[in-house]
Amino acid sequence: MRNNLTALPKSERNEIIREVQGHIEDHLLQSQSNSAIHAVREVLNQLGDPVEYANQIVAINYGELVEKGDWKAHSQSFFKEMSLPFGLAVLIEFILMMANTLGLHRETLFLSNTSLGDTLTVLLLSIPAIIVIIIPTASSISIGVVFARFLNLKENPQILHSPKLWIQVTLVGLCATILTFSINEIVVPFSNHQTVKTVRQILEKNNMELLPYKQSPREISSWKLYSALEKGQYKDKELEARKDLHYKFSLPLMGLLFAFIGAFSGIIAATNFFNHLLLYIIFAGVGPVILFYLFFMTSASAWLPVYVFGGFDIALLFTLFTAKPYTTLDY
């Protein structure tokens, strides 16, 4: 029950727990059962599912929050609910991505003359690129979890229709986008360059033959890459083709993403009028377009619109498909 009341202020949460504890103690004092365990079981059975009524209390609290329209309380509740799923998503993704980095560099890192320091350097240098992936995905997942929780609050999910919540969600998405974009443009090319240098040093230490150094597109920012492609510094047909496609299609596709996914989902959510089948058809139709768009991008930084609207869309989809219908309270 305590775990499910985390959205409430600590004093209020303690008061509710204290009251229920008092109820249990009172029941035990009056119980005529010979067995203490039996008496405890009896009172717990009569009290019912603690998660369910903790959710009801939280829902009432949110109902009040929406009525009073307190920005600070809105944000506290939202971030409190978001922190645990965000932390868990970051942890799991971080472990998986680190394992992936080890896998990618396994041929170099497991050579006989590779020191622990070299291995750690390569792993540390991969952190910026990992952050670029973790921030938007963990934000999307945790926002989705929060929304699902709000929808599962049985009596008062009005919080979902509060503009103050939507503005904050958008701000979180925007901040995640700007941060990711900045890291991807400034830090990641540098760390990629350092990784290449470290890997070449490891190969040298192991007396392995090195090919002449050639700067990889991953070692420079996307702006510089565009400019280099424009000047014809990269004679790479694949990159050229991607650049052309990106120039031709990124803007209209961004518009499509916005109109058919972001805005449409927003309207559906706001009016509370949605049909799963309809939504599925729209996503099934737009999905291949998104994949096409992502596949032909020259750099991850062009994911900008996807971060903004994708986060919102994933959250929304998650909520819609995990939504439970209202049920009559079992009085």
Place this chain on the structure above:
Amino acid sequence: MHSKELKKWIAQIRKGSLDLCILALINKQTQYSFELIQNLKKIDDLIVTEGTIYPLLNRLQSAGLIQSFWAESTSGPPRKYYSMTDKGKELLEQMIGEWNKFSRALDQILEWSQVDGSEGTENDQPIPIQVEKQPHSSSKV
């Protein structure tokens, strides 16, 4: 056969009337939650799950209909007592009036429907132009 529907219906009635019962009991006497639940339990079938009372008390308090305070007890743990606010008293009065009106109307309908158990004369009855479709029946009409 109809137990599921009956249970649903009873749950709806309870849900709709529990606020009134709680307000009426607290109006009669300031009391703590366990005491309130015991009083509700004295009336058969009015409450099944005790835990549902706490969110309800929380809601009534949030709406400003009741207020609470903690007090030490000589015979048990400290208790959270609930008492009525002026707003709650006013609403309770209105709720009782509405309940009485509703209850009288319902009684009238039930009395009328059971006057003699007859369904009127044969001429009063509408003549079906199609055979009535049975619920959950796969047979064609």
